[in-house]
Amino acid sequence: MPTEDCKKYFEALELSPDAPLSEVRSSYLHLKALYSNDSVVTSAIAYELSEEKRHDIVEQVEEAYTKLIDFFENKDTDPAGSEKPSFVVSEELKQYISGIKSFSGGLLREIREKLGVNLKDMASFTKIRKQYFEDIEREKFSSLPAEVYLRGYVIEYAKYLSLDSIKVANDYIERYRNLGCDK
Amino acid sequence: MNNGAQDKRCEIWAIGGGKGGTGKSFVTSGIGTHLVSKGKRVVMIDADLGGANLHTFLGVSKPRNSLTDFFEKKVPLNNIIVNCSIPDMGLVSGTLSSLDSENIKYVQKLKLFRQIKEIDTDYILIDLGAGSHNNTIDTFLLADKMIVVTTAEITALENMYHFVKNVFFRKLKITLGAHGLKDMIQDVWKNRDVHGIKHLKDVVDHLMGTSTHIRDILEKELSSFRIYIVLNQIRSGRETMIGVSVKSVCLKFLGFNAMYAGHIEYDETVLRCINKRLPFMLTHPFSHVAKEIGKLTENLRDGRQASVMTDKYAHRRL
Numbered sequence: 001m002p003t004e005d006c007k008k009y010f011e012a013l014e015l016s017p018d019a020p021l022s023e024v025r026s027s028y029l030h031l032k033a034l035y036s037n038d039s040v041v042t043s044a045i046a047y048e049l050s051e052e053k054r055h056d057i058v059e060q061v062e063e064a065y066t067k068l069i070d071f072f073e074n075k076d077t078d079p080a081g082s083e084k085p086s087f088v089v090s091e092e093l094k095q096y097i098s099g100i101k102s103f104s105g106g107l108l109r110e111i112r113e114k115l116g117v118n119l120k121d122m123a124s125f126t127k128i129r130k131q132y133f134e135d136i137e138r139e140k141f142s143s144l145p146a147e148v149y150l151r152g153y154v155i156e157y158a159k160y161l162s163l164d165s166i167k168v169a170n171d172y173i174e175r176y177r178n179l180g181c182d183k
Numbered sequence: 184m185n186n187g188a189q190d191k192r193c194e195i196w197a198i199g200g201g202k203g204g205t206g207k208s209f210v211t212s213g214i215g216t217h218l219v220s221k222g223k224r225v226v227m228i229d230a231d232l233g234g235a236n237l238h239t240f241l242g243v244s245k246p247r248n249s250l251t252d253f254f255e256k257k258v259p260l261n262n263i264i265v266n267c268s269i270p271d272m273g274l275v276s277g278t279l280s281s282l283d284s285e286n287i288k289y290v291q292k293l294k295l296f297r298q299i300k301e302i303d304t305d306y307i308l309i310d311l312g313a314g315s316h317n318n319t320i321d322t323f324l325l326a327d328k329m330i331v332v333t334t335a336e337i338t339a340l341e342n343m344y345h346f347v348k349n350v351f352f353r354k355l356k357i358t359l360g361a362h363g364l365k366d367m368i369q370d371v372w373k374n375r376d377v378h379g380i381k382h383l384k385d386v387v388d389h390l391m392g393t394s395t396h397i398r399d400i401l402e403k404e405l406s407s408f409r410i411y412i413v414l415n416q417i418r419s420g421r422e423t424m425i426g427v428s429v430k431s432v433c434l435k436f437l438g439f440n441a442m443y444a445g446h447i448e449y450d451e452t453v454l455r456c457i458n459k460r461l462p463f464m465l466t467h468p469f470s471h472v473a474k475e476i477g478k479l480t481e482n483l484r485d486g487r488q489a490s491v492m493t494d495k496y497a498h499r500r501l
Contacts, residue, residue, distance in 0.1 A: 030428070044337050045432060048383075
């Protein structure tokens with residue numbers, strides 16, 4: 001994408017051109033909610049802020065977000081060294097994964113091994129220590145960091161394996177809470 | 184003077200916001216107290232000539248001098264700065280005995296502005312009154328940092344929008360006027376239906392399109408134009424997002440830059456302190472409110488946006 005366009009999209013989301021993806025997401029969600037719904041902020045200036053103008057803004061914001069998501073995806077795959085390996089997920093494995101009710105450390109390890117992914121690659125790609133991933137698989141909760149961080153690590157783990165990261169994280173954190181984090 | 188040329192002039196901050204009762208004077212006194220605690224010299228000016236009471240927030244019951252002396256007895260501004268209970272803080276009280284505050288002559292106004300700029304101090308904080316009178320707006324535009332205080336109520340937001348719109352419109356007028364184009368903006372606004380102009384942002388866009396000369400003038404002046412938003416008396420974490428939202432509306436519909444400087448949560452203790460004439464920042468230095476004022480003051484000083492953690496904040500009750 002030409003840099004000028006890119007700048008325009010960042011501007012539409014009220015961000016500086018070097019803003020990270022996380023800010024693009026949160027700004028998009030905020031602006032979309034702000035101009036799609038009524039709130040004190042917009043109704044206080046309602047006589048100027050017409051329905052159609054608001055609609056235009058929502059469209060601009062949507063467009064900017066879609067374009068920027070593309071931009072970030074292309075950007076991430078650019079550096080040749082740290083590319084995430086593509087792997088083929090067999091139908092059989094897909095079936096198996098979709099049948100899983102609740103993800104545990106052991107199951108994650110099983111899926112990873114079936115996909116032929118090693119933890120070292122995962123660690124260097126995600127910039128998260130290999131030790132943490134090992135502990136996640138072993139459910140060695142006492143050596144894992146606080147829940148907010150752990151959640152982030154599990155999400156990265158799941159994303160790397162192209163799993164539904166939110167579900168995996170929710171399941172895993174639930175186990176973490178139930179099975180003891182009494183350190 | 185002796186510290187080199189860089190810090191020769193003091194920085195002027197003006198606090199306005201349109202609606203009365205949103206806490207402008209409280210916020211002003213809080214910011215001033217915080218700056219003093221950081222070793223700065225501060226002069227507070229109460230420019231709410233109709234209903235001056237900044238002194239009450241600073242523990243002064245009856246100021247010895249006030250702007251009456253300046254306007255009526257021609258006393259220099261420097262000589263009517265009184266001490267308050269906080270060391271290193273001076274106060275110019277706005278209590279007027281008889282003067283009709285809306286009829287201050289143009290010459291007097293210019294003289295006041297000139298003398299404000301000449302005060303020997305680090306920061307000058309100007310507390311403005313409610314309303315969008317031209318005198319109020321011109322005083323606001325005098326400042327290096329223009330700060331509006333609003334609460335999360337719709338009435339406060341309405342008046343705040345009205346105020347900042349007038350400020351911005353006047354700024355455009357003055358900017359163009361300085362280049363011999365005084366009537367241009369009024370003409371555009373009068374014929375807004377012809378030009379298909381609905382709001383202030385359209386006016387700016389229209390003006391920018393008229394010629395490259397005007398475009399250059401406006402771009403230069405407006406890139407430094409910035410309004411800082413302070414949210415006062417908020418009752419839930421969710422309400423902090425209002426600051427970010429207001430910023431967005433200013434940018435997208437009014438056509439100027441705004442920055443959300445921070446919030447102050449609602450606290451009954453503040454009211455109790457005001458009623459007892461106790462300077463809240465000194466009596467409750469470790470309260471949430473005092474910390475929030477400290478944080479927003481530093482954001483203002485550095486020209487930095489308050490950090491809002493959308494998800495985390497949304498579920499927290501204050």
